[in-house]
Amino acid sequence: MPEPRATPTPAGEHAAPVGAALSGVDPTDPGAVWRALGAAGIIEALYPDGVQPDPRRLSALLTELDAGCPLGVTLSVCVQVATVLPLLAGATGPAERARRGMLRGETVVALAVTDAAGSGSDLLDATTRVKLGDDGAVLDGGKDWITNATSCDAALVLARHREARHFTSFCWVLAPADAPGVTVGSAGRAFAGSGVGHLRFAGVALPPDAVLGRPGRALAGFARQVGVERVAGALWARAMCHRMLAGLRDWLRRRPAGAGTLWDRPAVRERYARCLVATHQLDALCAPLLDAPAAVPSAVTGMLLKVSAAETVDRVAAEAVRLRGADAFRDGGEAQLRTEAAMFGIAGGATGAMLAGIADHADELAGAVT
Amino acid sequence: MNTEFTELLRPFLKFAGPEEITEDARLRDLGLDSMREIELLFAIEETFGVAVPDDKLVDSTFATAGGLWGVVEELRTPVGGGSR
Numbered sequence A: 001m002p003e004p005r006a007t008p009t010p011a012g013e014h015a016a017p018v019g020a021a022l023s024g025v026d027p028t029d030p031g032a033v034w035r036a037l038g039a040a041g042i043i044e045a046l047y048p049d050g051v052q053p054d055p056r057r058l059s060a061l062l063t064e065l066d067a068g069c070p071l072g073v074t075l076s077v078c079v080q081v082a083t084v085l086p087l088l089a090g091a092t093g094p095a096e097r098a099r100r101g102m103l104r105g106e107t108v109v110a111l112a113v114t115d116a117a118g119s120g121s122d123l124l125d126a127t128t129r130v131k132l133g134d135d136g137a138v139l140d141g142g143k144d145w146i147t148n149a150t151s152c153d154a155a156l157v158l159a160r161h162r163e164a165r166h167f168t169s170f171c172w173v174l175a176p177a178d179a180p181g182v183t184v185g186s187a188g189r190a191f192a193g194s195g196v197g198h199l200r201f202a203g204v205a206l207p208p209d210a211v212l213g214r215p216g217r218a219l220a221g222f223a224r225q226v227g228v229e230r231v232a233g234a235l236w237a238r239a240m241c242h243r244m245l246a247g248l249r250d251w252l253r254r255r256p257a258g259a260g261t262l263w264d265r266p267a268v269r270e271r272y273a274r275c276l277v278a279t280h281q282l283d284a285l286c287a288p289l290l291d292a293p294a295a296v297p298s299a300v301t302g303m304l305l306k307v308s309a310a311e312t313v314d315r316v317a318a319e320a321v322r323l324r325g326a327d328a329f330r331d332g333g334e335a336q337l338r339t340e341a342a343m344f345g346i347a348g349g350a351t352g353a354m355l356a357g358i359a360d361h362a363d364e365l366a367g368a369v370t
Numbered sequence B: 001m002n003t004e005f006t007e008l009l010r011p012f013l014k015f016a017g018p019e020e021i022t023e024d025a026r027l028r029d030l031g032l033d034s035m036r037e038i039e040l041l042f043a044i045e046e047t048f049g050v051a052v053p054d055d056k057l058v059d060s061t062f063a064t065a066g067g068l069w070g071v072v073e074e075l076r077t078p079v080g081g082g083s084r
């Protein structure tokens, strides 16, 4: 059995250029971080096959961002590199121009899937509609809780072009943020740096080339790509857990208690050790993905990763808050991180919906041990 | 319908059990939901080496086992030739 590692595997080779690119950049400014990553060629280098991110580079990027930036800023980068850029690959016209701008860090594109009208877990209820015609398309509807909504140049919008409640009824539309009829509202103060907000589209007239890919394939394409977002989320979650655990260990070792420190107390060490176990279970789930040529998991692997990442972050963050006591409530401390990190169990797939999907795979998952 | 197809279909149909899957079996009634329908589309394309064209990407394609098999078989058949 290989020796367990103290930090996530990929560091070194791919992490150093990210660190160099971000040196001197304000880590709380998502635009500055994105531009710096683009200018240094980090974003382009993520895609050796031109479409999907290389898992080790993705892991290094998210680990470095997690170490230095607020959660919201990492989220802003994560959605774009794991989901938007691959979905735009192979496009032509304005989408291709947007993609090139994104690779240089000059353009920000939001992913607008979760509909204002329905549950994010059942996209078939979405009512955002696009009317397709010979001279263009008209977009109407709304999308809620969209990362980068308040800062984007354009939004990649999942819109219904047919009425049937079926996965083939959707297509992708690229809507410029400054097009007449597009408005954006803030989603509040949580997730600073993520630009999360609500988008509204009222009779937005778009040229024919604003419609991307093959109509009818959009939801299927998204279902596949969201698996990559789940891989990214798991890689990010483990980086966050390792970071919290390293900080917690150092703090416990310094914290006076009786004749020694809190670290000397068996009860404290046991609670800490349980977090190590959970984090190493997540590491083990991620390990085979890091060796894959591209970060595209099967649907069920994506769901397993999503639930595992959410539960591990929640467990580690909760214990970090309990073990640190009042110190957890310092500015930017574990208490605040725990609140925002609850998004690992919601954004890109809520845990309840993931569990429902996993149960559908019971035969294959509960089957013979190989 | 060939056996490879019905066996590929079975894990997606949570209410099918071990019963025979007939051509007129309605996939929704046998428990196929929309998100699993997407997985089924990918599985079919991968297993049979076909790409379902835009005009067949509609809800009616996925209505019955026989209807879906008909589309797969048509895509597998080289123009002017018989079934492979």
Ligand SMILES: Cc1cc2nc3c(=O)[nH]c(=O)nc-3n(C[C@H](O)[C@H](O)[C@H](O)COP(=O)(O)OP(=O)(O)OC[C@H]3O[C@@H](n4cnc5c(N)ncnc54)[C@H](O)[C@@H]3O)c2cc1C
Pocket (backbone or CB within 6 Å): A079, A111, A112, A113, A114, A118, A119, A120, A121, A122, A144, A145, A146, A147, A148, A191, A196, A343, A346, A347, A348, A349, A350, A351, A352, A353, A356
């Ligand atoms: C910080 C943040 C950033 C986000 N960024 C984006 C973005 O960039 N783009 C985008 O499109 N969306 C984004 N979202 C939206 C996100 O994807 C949705 O919130 C998510 O899909 C869940 O949908 P919902 O919030 O409507 O919850 P619901 O789907 O309404 O779920 C509510 C509850 O019901 C449970 N539930 C749902 N279905 C089932 C089921 N079948 N069985 C059992 N329980 C179930 C869920 O687990 C949850 O507890 C973001 C959300 C957050 C919080």
